[in-house]
Amino acid sequence: MANQTIRQETFRRFSVLQRAVHLTVMFAFIGIGLTGFSMAFSSMAPARAFAWSLGGVESVRYLHRVFAVTLYLCVVTEVVWLIYFKFLLKGNLFGPHSIFFTKQDLLYFRDHMGYILALRNEPPPFERFAWWEKLDYWTLFIGMQTMGLTGLLLWFPEFFSRFVPGYFINLAQVLHFDEAILAVLYKFFIHTTVRHFRPEVYPGDWTIFTGKTTKEKMMRTHPGEWARLNASAQIVPRGER
Amino acid sequence: MKPRLLRSALAVCAMACCFLAFGMVLSSSAEEQASECLNCHRQRNLNANEGILSSQLFCYSCHQDPASHEDFRDVKVSLQVKPEYFYKSSHQFVACTQCHTDVARSPHRSSSGVTCLQCHITFFGAPGTHAEHIRVRCEACHTDSQFVALDIAGNEVKLAHTNTKLLPISLAEHKTTDVSRMEFCTRCHNTDNQVGAPTVVLPSKSFVCMACHYSPLKIGSPMFLVAIGIAMIGMIGTLSFWFRARVQDEASSVHRKFQLGSEVVWSKIFSREIFPILKTVFFDILLQRRILANSVSRWFVHSLIFYSFFARFALSLFTLFLQKVSPESELAMTLVNKDSGFVATFNDVTGIFILAGVAWAMFRRYVTKPEYLTTQEQDTIALVIIGLVTLTGFIVQGTRILVAQIPPQVALSAFVGYFMSRLLSMVNIHWQSVYGYLWYFHAVLWAVFIAYLPFGKLKHIFTTPLSLLLNYKKD
Incomplete structure (x- = not known):
C-alpha cells in the first residue's frame, strides 16, 4: 500500500514555535472557555456539575486564571518572537510573508468580494496569509489584550479601584462576559468552519499541526506566495517525507 | 351653623383626638417593648x-x-x-x-x-x-x-x-x-x-527544595538565587557547547540549527515513533532497564536513591498542585503539614532509603571495588553531597521535634526524626539557637547540589535520559 501513495512535494508553512503556540492556545482557549462559562452560567445545572467535577468554584476560578496566564504567555511569546525577528533576524515586518495587515490586503479583499459576487473570474493571488487568516490572528491577539485588561480588573479589583471608580469593575465584568461570548463564537464557529470544515480540507486542515503544506494546496490557496517562491528560484522542499 | 351642631362636632373631634392619642401611646409603648426584645432577639x-x-x-x-x-x-x-x-x-x-x-x-x-x-x-x-x-x-x-x-x-x-x-x-x-x-x-x-x-527567623523554602519538600514557588533565600544563577550558567554553557555541533549539515547559524532540531523533535512526537520513544521513557528511564541488565546490585543501589527522590518530588508537586487548586481541602492541609502521619512517615522512609543507597554505593566504591567501577573525584562529591543533605535533613527534623516540643504521639510518625530528637535531647545545649545553624547547613548543602548540577556527576540526571531518548532506536 505504501508504494502506491504518491509522494507529494511538501513545504514548510509553520515553524515549530508557531505550531506549539497554536496547540497551547487551542487547549488553553478551550479550558478558559469551559471554566469561564461554567462560572458565568453558574445557575445552570451543567455548569454546576462541571464546576463540582473540578472541585468547586474556587478551583474553577484558579484554573481559569492558569489558562489566562498561559494564553497571555503565548501573546508574550509572539511579541518576543517579533522583536527577535525584527532586530536579530533583520526581517521585514510588512513584507509579503507578514501577518500584518497591509494596503494590499484591502485590494485583495475587494477583489475577493468581487470573485465571490461573480464580478471577477479569479480569486486574488493571496500571499502567505490571506486577509481572513490575518483577521483570525489579529482578532485573537487584540482580543487577548482587552480580555486580559478586563480580566485583570476582575482579578485584582481592590488594586485597580485605587485608580479607577468602582463602576469600572462592573463595566469590566460586562465587557469580559460579552467579549468572551464574541471570542468563543468567533473561534469555535467561524474559525473552525473556515479553517477545517471547508470541503477541500474536511475533516480538518492539518497544516497548523504538522507545519507542512503541499505544492498543490499552496498553488490553490496561496498563489501569490507560490509565484514568489518560483520567481526567486529557491525551491528547497523541506521536510519531505 | 347652629351653635349646638358646632358643639357636638367639636366634641366628636375632641373624642377622636383622645382616641388617637391613646392609641399612639399604646402602640408606641408596644413598639418600644418590642424593640427592647429585638435588641438581642433579632x-x-x-x-x-x-x-x-x-x-x-x-x-x-x-x-x-x-x-x-x-x-x-x-x-x-x-x-x-x-x-x-x-x-x-x-x-x-x-x-x-x-x-x-x-x-x-x-x-x-x-x-x-x-x-x-x-x-x-x-x-x-x-x-x-x-x-x-x-x-x-x-x-x-x-x-x-x-x-x-x-x-x-x-x-x-x-x-x-x-x-x-x-x-x-x-x-x-x-x-x-x-x-x-x-x-x-x-x-x-x-x-x-x-x-x-528557633531563635532566628529563617527564610522561606525555595522552589528548588521541591525535590524533597513541599515548597512555595519562590526563590527564598539569596543563596538559592546564587545557586540557581550558577546552575543556569552551567546549563547555558552545556547547551551552547551542544549547539556548536553540526545539525543536518548546518554548521554556522544557531537559529537554523534550532529550527532544524525542533523540527525533528516535533515530527517525532507527532508520529508513530512516539510509541518506541514512550517505551524508552518507561523501560529505560523510569524502570532503568539498562542498569538492571548491567548489574542487579547496581540497579538496587541506584533505585534506592532515584526512586526516593522521584517519589518525594512527585509528592511535593502533587501537594503544590492541590494546595493551589483546592487549598481548603483536608487532603491539601494534611499534605502541607510535615508533621501529619503520612507525610512524616513517607519522608522518613524515603530518607532512610536514600541514606541506605548512598551508604551501599560508598561501600561498593571504596570497599568491594568491583572491576567495572572506576571512581573519580566527581563520584565522591555527588555521593557526599546527597548523603550529607539527607543526614542533615534528619538532624534538622530531630532538632525541630525536640525544640518545638511536638508530643510523641504526633512525632512518632517521623520515626527517625523522633529517635534523633531523643538522641539529641541527651546533649544539654540550647538547641533552639543551634537549629538555625543546622537549617542553614542543610539548605546550603542543597544550594551546592543545585549549583553543582550541570558540572559534575549529577549532570547525568538530565543527560542520561536525553541520550537514551536520542538513541532510542538502537535497541
Missing part, C-alpha cells in the same frame, strides 16, 4: 452593611465603654474594644459575631475563640510562611500582643491570656499586627522564647 442580615453595622453597634453599646471589664483573679481585665483600631482594620465591615461565632448567647462566653478559617483559606497569601506555622493559631501572629503560649497537649501555639508575670492581660483592643514588617516574628523567634520557636 436575626440581623449580616449580608448587608446595615445588619453588620447595627450588630457592631449592639456589641459596642457595652464594649465601647472604657469601664467595661471582667474580674479575673482579682485583676480588672479591660474588655473595651477600641474603635480607633477596629475601624482601621480590614475587618471594619465584618460583624463581631461573624468571627466570635458562639459568643452571642447566655452565658456570654465563647468556647471556640475567634474563628478565622471560616472566611480565610489557610494559605491565603504567604504560603511559605503559613505552611511552616501550621500549628500556630492565626491570632498568635496577627493580633498585636507580645505574649504567646505553647499548648503542648493540643500541639498549638496561641495567644497568651497572661503576661510573663502570669498576670491576666486584655486582648480586647483588636489591634492587628502589621505583617509587612518582620519585627513581629521576634515575638516568638527570640533567644528565650517558651513556645519552641
Whole structure:
C-alpha cells in the first residue's frame, strides 16, 4: 500500500514555535472557555456539575486564571518572537510573508468580494496569509489584550479601584462576559468552519499541526506566495517525507 | 351653623383626638417593648452593611465603654474594644459575631475563640510562611500582643491570656499586627522564647527544595538565587557547547540549527515513533532497564536513591498542585503539614532509603571495588553531597521535634526524626539557637547540589535520559 501513495512535494508553512503556540492556545482557549462559562452560567445545572467535577468554584476560578496566564504567555511569546525577528533576524515586518495587515490586503479583499459576487473570474493571488487568516490572528491577539485588561480588573479589583471608580469593575465584568461570548463564537464557529470544515480540507486542515503544506494546496490557496517562491528560484522542499 | 351642631362636632373631634392619642401611646409603648426584645432577639442580615453595622453597634453599646471589664483573679481585665483600631482594620465591615461565632448567647462566653478559617483559606497569601506555622493559631501572629503560649497537649501555639508575670492581660483592643514588617516574628523567634520557636527567623523554602519538600514557588533565600544563577550558567554553557555541533549539515547559524532540531523533535512526537520513544521513557528511564541488565546490585543501589527522590518530588508537586487548586481541602492541609502521619512517615522512609543507597554505593566504591567501577573525584562529591543533605535533613527534623516540643504521639510518625530528637535531647545545649545553624547547613548543602548540577556527576540526571531518548532506536 505504501508504494502506491504518491509522494507529494511538501513545504514548510509553520515553524515549530508557531505550531506549539497554536496547540497551547487551542487547549488553553478551550479550558478558559469551559471554566469561564461554567462560572458565568453558574445557575445552570451543567455548569454546576462541571464546576463540582473540578472541585468547586474556587478551583474553577484558579484554573481559569492558569489558562489566562498561559494564553497571555503565548501573546508574550509572539511579541518576543517579533522583536527577535525584527532586530536579530533583520526581517521585514510588512513584507509579503507578514501577518500584518497591509494596503494590499484591502485590494485583495475587494477583489475577493468581487470573485465571490461573480464580478471577477479569479480569486486574488493571496500571499502567505490571506486577509481572513490575518483577521483570525489579529482578532485573537487584540482580543487577548482587552480580555486580559478586563480580566485583570476582575482579578485584582481592590488594586485597580485605587485608580479607577468602582463602576469600572462592573463595566469590566460586562465587557469580559460579552467579549468572551464574541471570542468563543468567533473561534469555535467561524474559525473552525473556515479553517477545517471547508470541503477541500474536511475533516480538518492539518497544516497548523504538522507545519507542512503541499505544492498543490499552496498553488490553490496561496498563489501569490507560490509565484514568489518560483520567481526567486529557491525551491528547497523541506521536510519531505 | 347652629351653635349646638358646632358643639357636638367639636366634641366628636375632641373624642377622636383622645382616641388617637391613646392609641399612639399604646402602640408606641408596644413598639418600644418590642424593640427592647429585638435588641438581642433579632436575626440581623449580616449580608448587608446595615445588619453588620447595627450588630457592631449592639456589641459596642457595652464594649465601647472604657469601664467595661471582667474580674479575673482579682485583676480588672479591660474588655473595651477600641474603635480607633477596629475601624482601621480590614475587618471594619465584618460583624463581631461573624468571627466570635458562639459568643452571642447566655452565658456570654465563647468556647471556640475567634474563628478565622471560616472566611480565610489557610494559605491565603504567604504560603511559605503559613505552611511552616501550621500549628500556630492565626491570632498568635496577627493580633498585636507580645505574649504567646505553647499548648503542648493540643500541639498549638496561641495567644497568651497572661503576661510573663502570669498576670491576666486584655486582648480586647483588636489591634492587628502589621505583617509587612518582620519585627513581629521576634515575638516568638527570640533567644528565650517558651513556645519552641528557633531563635532566628529563617527564610522561606525555595522552589528548588521541591525535590524533597513541599515548597512555595519562590526563590527564598539569596543563596538559592546564587545557586540557581550558577546552575543556569552551567546549563547555558552545556547547551551552547551542544549547539556548536553540526545539525543536518548546518554548521554556522544557531537559529537554523534550532529550527532544524525542533523540527525533528516535533515530527517525532507527532508520529508513530512516539510509541518506541514512550517505551524508552518507561523501560529505560523510569524502570532503568539498562542498569538492571548491567548489574542487579547496581540497579538496587541506584533505585534506592532515584526512586526516593522521584517519589518525594512527585509528592511535593502533587501537594503544590492541590494546595493551589483546592487549598481548603483536608487532603491539601494534611499534605502541607510535615508533621501529619503520612507525610512524616513517607519522608522518613524515603530518607532512610536514600541514606541506605548512598551508604551501599560508598561501600561498593571504596570497599568491594568491583572491576567495572572506576571512581573519580566527581563520584565522591555527588555521593557526599546527597548523603550529607539527607543526614542533615534528619538532624534538622530531630532538632525541630525536640525544640518545638511536638508530643510523641504526633512525632512518632517521623520515626527517625523522633529517635534523633531523643538522641539529641541527651546533649544539654540550647538547641533552639543551634537549629538555625543546622537549617542553614542543610539548605546550603542543597544550594551546592543545585549549583553543582550541570558540572559534575549529577549532570547525568538530565543527560542520561536525553541520550537514551536520542538513541532510542538502537535497541
